[in-house]
Structures are given as structure tokens and as C-alpha cells.
Amino acid sequence: MTTPRWLAGFGLILAGLAGQLVVLTRIPLTVAQPVFASGIVFLLLLSMTVLGERLTAREWTGLAGIAAGVVCVLASLDPRTDVPGTGGHAVRVLLVAAPSTLAGVAVFVTAARGRVRPRPAGDVPYGLAAGIVYGVAGMISKGLSASIDFHGPTAIAASVLASPYLYLLVPVTLTGFVVFQTALQRGRASIVAPVSTVVSTLYTVVAGTPMFGEHLPPDAADLTLRLTGLALIAAALFRLPHGDDASG
Structure with missing residues (x-):
């Protein structure tokens, strides 16, 4: 964990987290999280070029x-109505975050003990965990x-250090980093990363939207696009883990 490559990767994660915090002050979770999920495209390209993994047709x-x-979600964005939420209470978030984190760790431990089916299905629980x-880290x-x-x-540093969310985010993020x-x-x-991305996206949207007082689009067309986009991303979760079943 002290090699230059690992440290560079960790630095990029921290930079990404800082950018995520800024984005979340400008657009709601139902838009931000699916857009964040588009980063999986770059990761899969790296898995092919660097790790030599071959993506199948599925x-x-x-x-x-x-x-x-992601395209559908972006098309549904309306700056007039898509206002980021500012509500939420740290204790309430903690009551949701603690058991959810423990559940993720439990899934990981179960997968590590080999209580899952052979690959590629056996890789899915790791991504799920x-x-x-x-x-949870996204919600926090x-x-x-x-x-x-x-x-x-100065104001940024002072407000971050004074926020109870910081002291929830650090241990959860480190746990997620180790698990991932x-x-x-x-x-x-090519299995673990997409599953992880989709599950984290859906969790943050489903748990965080009501937690912080955000709302879905009031316009029927925008609502349809938003829900369609989220449904397409969710469907991809069930598509990707069976990659070995097809040739590509």
C-alpha cells in the first residue's frame, strides 16, 4: 500500500471525493449519482487495456x-426544479449508515468464505458488498x-472539520476502499466494478433522496426520463454478472 502507483490511485480517489462534494451542492442525487456511474466506462476500458480482460457481448x-x-437522466435535468436538498440529520443518517455498512461487510465476509457459486456469479457478492x-459513503x-x-x-476547512458527517464519512469510506x-x-x-457502481448508485439515490428532502421531477416527461434512466442502469446490474455466458 506504499507503492507510488497505489498512492497515486488513492490521491485520485481523494480528488474525486472533493469533486463529488462540490457537485452534490448543485444537482440532486437522482442526477448526480447516475452521472458518477458513467465512470465505469473508463474503468472497463482500463480492465481491457491494462489487465487484459476481454469483455463479452453480454x-x-x-x-x-x-x-x-445516464443519457436519459441528464436529459431529464431541469435547473428550475432540480434543486439539491440541504436537509437531513446526522443522527438519522447514522441510524441508516451503521447497519447498512455492517450488512455490506457481512456480504463480503460471506463471499470471502466461499459460500457463493463459482465465477462469474461468485464475483457478484464482492461487487455487491x-x-x-x-x-452509504455516497449518502454521507x-x-x-x-x-x-x-x-x-478557511471557511471550507472550518465547516468540514465541524461537520459530524466528516467523522462518519472517513471510516465508511476507508471500509469501502478496503472491501473494493x-x-x-x-x-x-469487469464484474466487480460494474456491480459495485450500480449498487452504490441505487443505494445512494433510494436512501439519500428522502433523507435530504430531495424530490423527483414534477414534470411527467422529465420524471419518465429520470426513472427510465435509473431502470436502465439497474437492469445493467443483472446483465453484467453473466458475462461468461456469451462470447464477444
Whole structure:
């Protein structure tokens, strides 16, 4: 964990987290999280070029579903009505975050003990475990973003350090990082990463939207696009784990 490559990767994760906090102050979770999920495209390309993994036709279809879902979500964005929430209470978030994190860890431990089917289905629980924990971190990040005062570096630092969400986010994020890194070592990146991404996205949207007082679009057309996009991304979760069943 002290190699330059690992440290560079960890630094990129921290930079991504900082960018995520800024984005969450400007758009609601039902838009932000699916857009974040589009990063899986880059990761899968790396899995092919760097790790030498070969995506099957089924996996390409799942990836296309994620891309189409993100497009639908972006098309549904209306700046007049899509206002990011600022509500939420740290204790209430903790009551949801603690058992959810433990559930993710339990799924990971079960997978590590070999109580799952052979690959590729055996890789799915690793992605599910990482996705749950990262989903919890996403929900907490929303709370932290809403509590930051962006009027200068001093105000940002002071508000972050004073926010109880910071002290919830750090242990959950570190837990998710360890689970995800271990999952990548034990399973296929092209299975673990998409499952983790979709699960974390859906968790954050479903748990975080009511938690922070956000709402779905009032316009019927925008609502249809938003829900269609989320449904396409969810469907990709069931498409990707069976990649070995098809050739590509």
C-alpha cells in the first residue's frame, strides 16, 4: 500500500471525493449519482487495456445500458426544479449508515468464505458488498456537502472539520476502499466494478433522496426520463454478472 502507483490511485480517489462534494451542492442525487456511474466506462476500458480482460457481448450490452441510462437522466435535468436538498440529520443518517455498512461487510465476509457459486456469479457478492458500503459513503457525502461553507478556503476547512458527517464519512469510506480493493484482487474487475457502481448508485439515490428532502421531477416527461434512466442502469446490474455466458 506504499507503492507510488497505489498512492497515486488513492490521491485520485481523494480528488474525486472533493469533486463529488462540490457537485452534490448543485444537482440532486437522482442526477448526480447516475452521472458518477458513467465512470465505469473508463474503468472497463482500463480492465481491457491494462489487465487484459476481454469483455463479452453480454457485458458490452450491460455497459451500453448504463450509458443509455445516464443519457436519459441528464436529459431529464431541469435547473428550475432540480434543486439539491440541504436537509437531513446526522443522527438519522447514522441510524441508516451503521447497519447498512455492517450488512455490506457481512456480504463480503460471506463471499470471502466461499459460500457463493463459482465465477462469474461468485464475483457478484464482492461487487455487491463494495457497492453497499460505497453507497452509504455516497449518502454521507451528500450530508457533508450540504454542511460546507464554500466562502473561501478557511471557511471550507472550518465547516468540514465541524461537520459530524466528516467523522462518519472517513471510516465508511476507508471500509469501502478496503472491501473494493480486496474484491478487485479476488474477482474480475469487469464484474466487480460494474456491480459495485450500480449498487452504490441505487443505494445512494433510494436512501439519500428522502433523507435530504430531495424530490423527483414534477414534470411527467422529465420524471419518465429520470426513472427510465435509473431502470436502465439497474437492469445493467443483472446483465453484467453473466458475462461468461456469451462470447464477444
